[in-house]
Structures are given as C-alpha cells and as structure tokens.
Amino acid sequence: MDTEPLGADLPEGARFIGPEPGHATNWALGDAPTQADLNACVACGLCLPHCPTYRLTGEESASPRGRIAAMRAVQEGRASTDETFAEFMDLCLVCRACEDVCPSHVPFGRMMEAARTQIEPHRSRGARFLRWLGLDVVLPSRRLTRLAGSLAPLARPFLPRRIRSLIPGGGRSSGRLPRLTEPDGEVRGTVALLAGCVQDLWFRRVNVATIRVLASNGWRVTVPDDQTCCGALAAHNGHLATARKLARRNAVAFSGVDHVVVNAAGCGTHMAGFGDLVADAELSVRDVIAFLHEEGIRDVAGSLPERTVVAYHDACHALRSQGIHQQPRDLLSAIGNIEIAEIPNGDRCCGAAGIYNVTEPEMSGRLMREKAEAVVSTGASVVASANPGCTMQILAGVREIGSAIDVIHPIELIDAASD
C-alpha cells in the first residue's frame, strides 16, 4: 500500500518540529543534546514555577523552556554556541527540579550536560585551564585531591570571602577507611561504600558513621581501593570524556558487589545514571538512608541524650532525582528525643550545585541566603543534610546571618542514637 510521508499535506512552509530544510546544525562534533530529547519538550511551561533561576529573574532565558529553546535554535542552525548561549546554560543549577515535574519526561539533566560540552571550547583560556585542573586532573586523583585539601588552609587567606566561607573548618581527614568491616550478628549481605572525594576529604566522620550503622545492621561493608571520584562534577560541567573515564573505573572497582551504597545525594544520582555514559556500567546504586529504610533497620530504637529539633534539608538530587522524601523523616522520627521541623519551601535548591557557588556566586548567594533564613526560622538546633555540597553551602549561609545551628548528615544522628 502506498502511503504519503507524514506531513505531506501540510500547507507550504508549515512543518513539524525539526530543522528547517537547508539549515545545518550548529553543534560541533562530539556530545550534544539529541533531536529526540529536544523534541520531548512541548513548551508547556509547567516547569517554570519550579525553576529557581526563573523564579528569581523572571527571564524566559533563565527557565528550562527557554534553555531548551536555545538548544533547539543551535540544533536547527538558527543560533550558535556563543557567549550568550553559554550564559543561558551556565546559570542553570542542574538541580533537575524541571525534570521532576515535567509531564513529558524531558531528560533535562542529560541535555544540559551535553550542551555544556559544546561551550567548553569557547571559554577563556584561564577558565579552561582551571576547569581542566580541577575536574580532569585533581578530582580524579585521590592523591592530588588530598594534596589540594592540605594546601587549602594555606590558600584560605588569599581566597575570596565567599569561597573561604565554604571550606569546612576542622581540617581534612588522614589515613584510609577500613577496606572491610564485618557486620554484627547475622550477615544480611555485602555492600560497597562509595567514599567520595569531597565527602572523604572533609566529612570522613560521615563515612565512618555510615560504615558503623551498616555493620550494626548486619551488612558487611567493603571500601574498594580502586574506586575514584564518581565524576558528577565533571559531567555537570561539560567534561563528559572525564566523566566516562571515571564511570568505567568505578564500574570495574565496584563490579561483583550486591549494592553500592552512597551517602552523598549528588554522587548517588550520577552513579545511578552510569548506564547513560558507558554501556554495561549499570550498578545497583542505593542511597544509604533509602537503603536502610527499604531493607529494614534493626537499631533505631535508640535515643539522643537531649531533645533536639532537627530541620531536614531535602537535597535536590535526593528529592528530585531519587524521590527520597519520607524515608529520612521516618528513620529520624523513630529516634527518641528528635523532633523533625519542616523547612519552609524546603523543596527549593540551596544554590550549592557542585561548583556553581564558585562559578555563579551572585545567584548562588541569593539562594543560599533564602535557604539559611528558612532554616533558621524553624528554630531547629541541627540541620540534617545528605549532600556535602549542600552541607557546606547551608553552613556558610547560616553563619553569614549569625546563626550557630549545626549541619550534619542524617546518618550521624542514626549513628549517635545507636550507641
């Protein structure tokens, strides 16, 4: 049977979404948002009220729909990856709030990562050098990450106040986590812990608490030596070649384990998407709090020594990308002497977003102040935050407005109550 091609009866000049005949795409070779992903956006605008940068600017170009329109214009050869395009893309936090609410399931995070690979070559020489040094050289190397951590106190006085305030006090960790920790009581299985780069350098105590809680719940915990940075920061900033390399290394390092347990929301989300980066690199990646909630926790009947009001902070990459909301609240409210306080507008991004608080200090600072004021308004004495970037950002924010509120990981509260 003869069939006419779809759209053959449209009036002249009218066409379905897609490049106009004769217009070539302006993406350079390499990673770029795909036509199928771009076509998924129907420009309904339902994501706009959920986008932090649109909420604060009111600009279409700072909205998910506007950013996708800009990508589509490059795809269709009507715009180029120039400075204006880079500004539109760089202001995005990759918080994925838009992806969470999108009725068309537009994979916005994936598209933004690909679009950013296209703007890398157009950055200034200095910016490219710093990004290469940080994302491609230092973070993938445990030795260099530790060296950078040692130098941070020396560099601190010379850094801008905003960056200085983000570096946690108390010094960096030394030595290594135990490679194998045997569980208490009956063995339920073996899990491997992602130690993380920033997490293990500045928040070793979170990794130690994670191992202790898992082991006391019957899980044998390994910390594979060959693991490396998960690559989330590289991917979010358009260094997809490095992100692929790191995904491959981690896929090998973690092969054969039942589950990879992660205690940093951003790393967990990124690792769960390894399959998008490297074929056959799918791992069973589980957020530690969701894991304990789903598998059942033995020991949560404990109590803190005194009544503590805890404000729970929902990291975007836990709430939006992994659907984690009730699980930490259930586990924490089962601990004696803990009262959970809800942060007003708690689903709003704190503005940390990887290195965003360094690259976009103004927008990040506005979001940080909003979050700090919302946190302090709860009257809590502790904030529970399951992402190291958010922890540093909220800590800097509350100190800036004169609050002594502490920011710790929820696993530390579970650990403290299990003693």
Ligand code: SF4
């Ligand atoms: S990204 Fe989704 S919610 Fe936003 S405009 Fe496009 S289709 Fe609508």
Ligand code: SF4
């Ligand atoms: S990822 Fe976040 S900041 Fe970026 S467009 Fe989506 S909602 Fe806005």
